[in-house]
Amino acid sequence: MSDTTGNVIEISALCKEFTTGQRGRRRTVRALDDVSLSVADGSCLAVVGESGSGKTTLARVLVGLERADAGHVVLAGRPVAQRPRRAERRARARDIQMVFQDPNGSLNRRRTAGSAIGEVLAAHHRLSGAEARRRVDDLLDQVGLSPAHARALPGELSGGQKQRIAIARALAAEPRVLVLDEAVAALDVSVQAQVLNLLAEIRQARRLTYLFITHDLSVVRQVSEEVVVMRQGRIVERGSTAQVLDDPGHPYTRLLRDSAPRPGWRPRRATGTDTAEAQA
Numbered sequence: 001m002s003d004t005t006g007n008v009i010e011i012s013a014l015c016k017e018f019t020t021g022q023r024g025r026r027r028t029v030r031a032l033d034d035v036s037l038s039v040a041d042g043s044c045l046a047v048v049g050e051s052g053s054g055k056t057t058l059a060r061v062l063v064g065l066e067r068a069d070a071g072h073v074v075l076a077g078r079p080v081a082q083r084p085r086r087a088e089r090r091a092r093a094r095d096i097q098m099v100f101q102d103p104n105g106s107l108n109r110r111r112t113a114g115s116a117i118g119e120v121l122a123a124h125h126r127l128s129g130a131e132a133r134r135r136v137d138d139l140l141d142q143v144g145l146s147p148a149h150a151r152a153l154p155g156e157l158s159g160g161q162k163q164r165i166a167i168a169r170a171l172a173a174e175p176r177v178l179v180l181d182e183a184v185a186a187l188d189v190s191v192q193a194q195v196l197n198l199l200a201e202i203r204q205a206r207r208l209t210y211l212f213i214t215h216d217l218s219v220v221r222q223v224s225e226e227v228v229v230m231r232q233g234r235i236v237e238r239g240s241t242a243q244v245l246d247d248p249g250h251p252y253t254r255l256l257r258d259s260a261p262r263p264g265w266r267p268r269r270a271t272g273t274d275t276a277e278a279q280a
């Protein structure tokens, strides 16, 4: 379900600050500074930016792991409460799920893959034991694993297989939106390509919407039609992937693109001009 605009995510004027340190040495960081963004139902929007630009904070606010100081989020046509009740939290989890960079964070090392997926199924659907087992097998199949993997503990799985289980867990809730936060960053390049292909197939088959957070511009080209560029908590540029990466409008995007490793790439020391331009 999307709202009348066809957007499944509508974010307006989100702000979030973090204050750290002891009294007298306090430091405040504005992780999100007036961020407004919409994501069309069924699309894939990439969010890029250097480390600390606010990408993860945006994701965490969206899925409800962090509370914004100001601003609004509308998910699948429903405004998201800042202090949600249990039922609202559960409804949000059915709308949006997140896959993290490190699958170990979402998998208990003493729990089999089947039981990890079954836990999410049980939280969102009323199923008999036999139905749940069948759904676990279906989900394993959708992420390219076999029913035998249901009995495996995380320690018996490769990094790519663990990430596939984390994706199956997220899919078990049957969400409309998947937020993928550096979801392939920890994988070897060949495994990365397989998981990216898998994610593309799943999006098409399930008509899902992706918010794809990455620092890797080559990944952006493979997965998304549109991209937003974040810098110091603000969105500095948004457009089609081809336009933003091939003909960036903002000096910061040019700097990001020009410092990304690629075939034939030679590291180049940033000049004073680069830095001054990017401050614009």
Ligand SMILES: Nc1ncnc2c1ncn2[C@@H]1O[C@H](COP(=O)(O)OP(=O)(O)OP(=O)(O)O)[C@@H](O)[C@H]1O
Pocket (backbone or CB within 6 Å): 018, 019, 020, 029, 030, 031, 049, 050, 051, 052, 053, 054, 055, 056, 057, 058, 215
């Ligand atoms: N829980 C927190 N406590 C204090 N500061 C935080 C916290 N979470 C994020 N920050 C700060 O907010 C800013 C944005 O961080 P965030 O993790 O959202 O950036 P990012 O673009 O996702 O970076 P990375 O790519 O390194 O994950 C950073 O300056 C970070 O140090």
